[in-house]
Each structure stands twice: as C-alpha cells, then as structure tokens.
Amino acid sequence: MFSHNRRKLLQTSGALLAAGAMSSPLRAQTAAPRVVVIGGGFAGATLAKYVRLWNPKIQVTLIEPNPSHVSCILSNLVMTGALGMTDITIRYDTLRTKYGVSIVADRAVAIDPVNRRVSTLNGSQIAYDKLVLAPGIDFDAIPGLDSSVLPHAWQAGPQTLALKAQLQAVPAGGTFVMSIPQAPYRCPPGPYERACLIADSLLRNRRAGKVIVLDANPDVVAEAHTFHTAFSTTYAGVIEYRPGTEVLSVDWASKKITTNWDTIQADAANIIPRQKAGKLVVAAGLLGSAPGARWAPVNPLSYESTLVPNVHVIGDSQGTGQPKSGHMANAQAKVCADALVRYFAGEAPDPAPMTNSACYSPITSKTASWLTVVFGYDAASGLMKPVPNTLAEAPAPTRGHYEDMFGWAKNLFADSFS
Ligand SMILES: Cc1cc2nc3c(=O)[nH]c(=O)nc-3n(C[C@H](O)[C@H](O)[C@H](O)COP(=O)(O)OP(=O)(O)OC[C@H]3O[C@@H](n4cnc5c(N)ncnc54)[C@H](O)[C@@H]3O)c2cc1C
Missing domain, CATH: 3.50.50.60 (FAD/NAD(P)-binding domain)
Incomplete structure (x- = not known):
C-alpha cells in the first residue's frame, strides 16, 4: 500500500x-x-x-x-x-x-x-x-516505590541492568514478586513473558523458589492459553499467578509489597506501574x-x-x-x-490506512511464541478496528519461533533506524 x-x-x-x-x-x-x-x-x-x-x-x-x-x-x-x-x-x-x-x-x-x-x-x-x-x-506513582531503586525496566536502558541484578540477587529458594499493571500498557504479552523468563532463569540456576505474579487485570491480557499453559506446566510449582491483584504500596527497606489483598514478603521484585x-x-x-x-x-x-x-x-x-x-x-x-x-x-x-502489530515472547531460554493482528480504518466509526480473522497467535511455543524472533527483530530495527 x-x-x-x-x-x-x-x-x-x-x-x-x-x-x-x-x-x-x-x-x-x-x-x-x-x-x-x-x-x-x-x-x-x-x-x-x-x-x-x-x-x-x-x-x-x-x-x-x-x-x-x-x-x-x-x-x-x-x-x-x-x-x-x-x-x-x-x-x-x-x-x-x-x-x-x-x-x-x-x-x-x-x-x-x-x-x-x-x-x-x-x-x-x-x-x-x-x-x-x-x-x-x-508511569503512575505507587506510594513507597522508587523505580531508581526497584526498577520497572519497562523503558530499556540502565533499568534493564538493574533488573538483571535483582534477578541475580535472588537467594536459593527465594521469592521474586512481579506486578502487571492494569491494561492498556506497553506490550500486552511482555510482563507474562518476563515472568516466564524469571522462572526459567531461577530453575536453570537451581535457585527456584517462587515467582509470585500480581496481575491488576482479571486474567492474562494476551496469549492467555500460552501463558496459562506455561504457568501450570513448565513452571508449575514455581510461578504463582494471582489475577485481580493490584500493588498499593511498597516498603522496600523491609522488602514488603502491599496489595489489595495482603502484604507479601519478597527477596527481589519487579513492580511495573500503570502507564x-x-x-x-x-x-x-x-x-x-x-x-x-x-x-x-x-x-x-x-x-x-x-x-x-x-x-x-x-x-x-x-x-x-x-x-x-x-x-x-x-x-x-x-x-x-x-x-x-x-x-x-x-x-x-x-x-x-492499515497497520499491524507483532510481538514475539520467549517462554523459555530456547522457545518462543508470537502474536499478531492487522488493523484497518473503519470509515463509519472513524476508528481503527482489527481486520476480521487476522488476530493470530502461535499454537504453542517452539524453538523455530525462538529463532524467527531474531530475524523479525532485526528487520524491525533496520526498518525503523537504518
Ligand atoms: C519487555 C518488553 C518487551 C517488548 N516486546 C515487544 C515485541 O516483541 N514487539 C513489539 O512490537 N513491541 C514490544 N515492546 C513494546 C515496544 O518496546 C514499545 O511499544 C515501543 O518502544 C514504543 O515506541 P515509542 O517510540 O512509542 O516509545 P519509546 O520506544 O519509549 O521511545 C520514546 C522516545 O522518546 C524520547 N523522549 C521522551 N520524552 C522526550 C522529550 N521530552 N524530548 C525528547 N525526547 C523524548 C525517549 O528518550 C525515547 O527515546 C516491548 C516492550 C517491553 C517493555
């Protein structure tokens, strides 16, 4: 076009x-x-x-x-x-x-x-x-949360490395708490992907304790089947998924996170505020x-x-x-x-006009899934609407999708910046 x-x-x-x-x-x-x-x-x-x-x-x-x-x-x-x-x-x-x-x-x-x-x-x-x-x-402010101390890493850069340090600091059998803000937010499958990779990393390094996922939404926002399957099979016993749970405040001096339900003691955390x-x-x-x-x-x-x-x-x-x-x-x-x-x-x-979106999500260190949709302009409403039958996602994470992810990203980076 x-x-x-x-x-x-x-x-x-x-x-x-x-x-x-x-x-x-x-x-x-x-x-x-x-x-x-x-x-x-x-x-x-x-x-x-x-x-x-x-x-x-x-x-x-x-x-x-x-x-x-x-x-x-x-x-x-x-x-x-x-x-x-x-x-x-x-x-x-x-x-x-x-x-x-x-x-x-x-x-x-x-x-x-x-x-x-x-x-x-x-x-x-x-x-x-x-x-x-x-x-x-x-980002919205969350009482007690200082993102320069406890990174959201939802903008990449120094916070990405600070989050890596959080992950490396989890003691064997420790608890990593991560939160997902109310939608809409940047990259719908991104937080669930991150939860999977945190669990994968802890398992591979024999430190697996618990990854508690606090989701402010009533259910997984994107690729629900893929992530529910990953949480309940690949990461069974490691990821504990809690929908309808919003972080209300953080006291990181004592590593306590308070939600609308209870207060959780964490060893490490990744709190992603509403956007x-x-x-x-x-x-x-x-x-x-x-x-x-x-x-x-x-x-x-x-x-x-x-x-x-x-x-x-x-x-x-x-x-x-x-x-x-x-x-x-x-x-x-x-x-x-x-x-x-x-x-x-x-x-x-x-x-x-028409637009489209694609997100690849690594589910483990070797497999990934993907999600795609095409939008078209609807003259009657003046809105962009999903084109029927274009919303598609990978039936299951595979090694092939993991490899394809790098080719897709390389093309997107080149088309945007060079
Ligand atoms: C973990 C994660 C995984 C993701 N995975 C995918 C994926 O698989 N596929 C996908 O398509 N998307 C993915 N995304 C989403 C994607 O990164 C964002 O949607 C995208 O970066 C949005 O682009 P943008 O240009 O709107 O904003 P940004 O990329 O945030 O760029 C904004 C720019 O504006 C600059 N800026 C801000 N304020 C000012 C100012 N006052 N003056 C001058 N400059 C300013 C900033 O420095 C920055 O460079 C992912 C996001 C995350 C967090």
Missing part, C-alpha cells in the same frame, strides 16, 4: 511540492516545509526516516536526548544474560548520514502551538510547520479534559491530535486503541509520514 502511494507521489513530486508551498499558511512559498519530531523510539525514528525517504525536500529535525535508542524489544533476554546491551542498542547515525535527518541532542520541555515552536531544556527554540510527538510512556502517555503529551494538554484520560486522542488517518492542530501523536502515547508495540509504532509512523507528505503536497490523507 505504502510503496504504491509513495511511487505515485514521487512520480509527480514537482507539481505536488508547488501545491504544498502554496498550502502552507505560515511560510513563504519557497521555504522547505519543517517537520519536528520529539522522541527517537520506534515511532519517532521511523517517522523521521520515512518523511525524508518519501520527500527529501521536507526538513526533518529529531529532538532526542539520548545518543542511541535502547530497545525494550528483546530486553528481557538482556535481563537473563542471553543477550548483551549492545544487542539492543541502536545508534541514530544512519538517520543523519543516510536520510539527512537533523538530530538535536536535547529534551523538549514545552510546545507553543500558536507560534508553532518547541522549547528545549538547553534553551533552544525550534520552529515547525508540523510537530510529531513520539515520547513513549510515563499513561509521555510527560510532554500530558503537559501540552493533548489528553483533553475527559476524566481519567491517559492517551492522546488522534485522527487515525493522520495521527493529528483532535485537540491541537498541526500536532501529531504516534506510538505508545496515542489513544486509538491499537496495541502499544514497537511494531505498531513503526506502522503508525508510516501512516503519519504518508499523511504529512500528502499534506505538504496539498493532498488529503490516505482514506483507508
């Missing part, structure tokens, strides 16, 4: 660029359109790359404080020691050298949607014609005033905010109801990039 649309666009790029210059209300007719992207994860990096690929006349500036992206995808394998940090760390160099993306190593702190400017921590003011926010997620859109999305008023809003409402044809014009939100921060995954962030970024290229050409967005 994309290549066909873009081929058509590139064939007629001269005429379209002229139309784009005329349609831009703020800019002189000869000036190049400016797209500014905040956040260089799977969403923001893909957006920056594809806007430049599909129309190199558009200036793209990526604001991202880190020199490289550390992928959450495969990060549970760093926790177990199967992979190293370098395997999940991707530099931004190619976006600059191959696609001409300007990279500003800074943090965006405020948006002025009237004058179309972004302010950064170091005091820069960066002007845009179109702004794309892709800052990922933020919401990235801080800047909230600060910019992009959630609106609906009580309890956590994700930014957008038009799924372009990912433009329904509240603030010329500001688009993609990836985990947006609220279209599609799964929050890196694969989906990459797909949304391409829909948004296509809509921006069309906008500057004076065209309407594609009226029937």
